[in-house]
Amino acid sequence: MQIRQFLDRPTATLSYLLACPESGRAIMIDPVDDDLALYLGVLDEMKWQLDNILETHLHADHVSAAGKLRRATGAMIACGDAKIETADHLLREGEQIVAGTLQLKVITTPGHTPSCLSYQCGDRLFTGDCLLIGDCGNLSDAGADAGRLYDSITRKLLRFSDETLLYPGHEQQGRQVSCIGDERRNNPLFCGVSRDEFIARIALRPCTIPPHSAEIIAINRRCGLPYSQSTPPSLS
Ligand SMILES: [Fe+2]
Incomplete structure (x- = not known):
């Protein structure tokens, strides 16, 4: 598998472009609107054909580039949240997404939002805002x-093997990749922490709501497109 990781500095969002080395078929995870030109440049330079755009969840902190990427490449948008009204496909637990020799498996990981998904591709996990490096997503x-x-x-x-690589949805203190063994042994929110203790700790954390989140969510329900540019609902 070929992989490119992109960092959107203002929101510390990490996005991913995965490609099959044999066929050049590609999958994008959590694209950010401000970085659309960068993704299109990489796709063009690498001669990759984008087949699928996957959202881990309905984002509240950045506008998605999914709708514009679909228009530019013809790729399908898939997600786990029916509130993303103009996506092409609603994913379910265990479903496989295939592009060339790439195979991603859908894992439902609710909590940060009710419909968050993670994706497994071989020994890599893309966890969105569920499991972060030494942390977890906010609960705002x-x-x-x-x-x-x-x-x-x-x-x-955390039941995956120690060597499984963790690619989260946000950079944490300059770190952009971890592994499950590290998180199981060192993540202070989960290492030796019971469910009740976790819930109590989270309740004490300041609730930081991303700026303009209501407006961003409204746009992201249409895959990041304004009303005038969004396509009719076609969830299957
Ligand atoms: Fe999020």
């Missing part, structure tokens, strides 16, 4: 649930 969303987030992380993600 109206549907956020600390208990479900704890269950998603401890029962699903």
Whole structure:
């Protein structure tokens, strides 16, 4: 697998472009609107054909580039949240997304939002805002649930092997990649912490709501496009 990781500095968002080395078929995860030209440049330079655009969740901190990328490349948009009204496909637990020899498996990891997804591709996990490096996603969303987030992380993600690489949805203190062994041994929110203790700790954390989140969510329900440019709902 070929992989490119992109950092959107203003929001510390990490996005990913994965490609099959044999066929050049590619998959994008969590594209950011401000970085659209960069993605198109890489696709062009590498001669990759984008087949799928995946959202890990309905983002509140940055505008998605999914709709514009679909228009530029013909790729399909898939996600786990029916609130993203103009996506092409609603993903379910265990579903496979294929592009050339690339195979991504869908893992439902609710908590940060009710419909968060993580994606497994071989020995790599793309966890969005569920499991972060030494941390977890915030719980400022109206549907956020600390208990479900704890269950998603401890029962699903931290059960992968030590060597499994963790590619999160945000940079943390300059770190952009970790591994499951490191998180199981060192993540202070989960290492030796019970579910009840986690819920109590999270309740004490300051609730930071991203600026303009209501407007950003409204745009991201249309895959990052204004009303006039969004396509009709076609969830399957
Ligand atoms: Fe998020």
